[in-house]
Amino acid sequence: MQEKTVKIIGLAVLLVVVLNLILFAFVLINWIIFWGVLAAAFFFVKWVLPRMK
Numbered sequence: 001m002q003e004k005t006v007k008i009i010g011l012a013v014l015l016v017v018v019l020n021l022i023l024f025a026f027v028l029i030n031w032i033i034f035w036g037v038l039a040a041a042f043f044f045v046k047w048v049l050p051r052m053k
Contacts, residue, residue, distance in 0.1 A: 006052055017041050
């Protein structure tokens with residue numbers, strides 16, 4: 001995969017995490033969803049994204 005594509009995917013994951021934090025701050029999602037999204041994002045960035053390169 002091209003480096004530009006991997007960078008765009010990484011920025012999209014970052015946007016999801018920031019949106020998750022905002023929704024949690026305004027109590028629009030509960031803590032289970034909040035931590036689930038954070039755990040999924042961590043798993044994706046730590047193990048999946050490096051293998052896509």
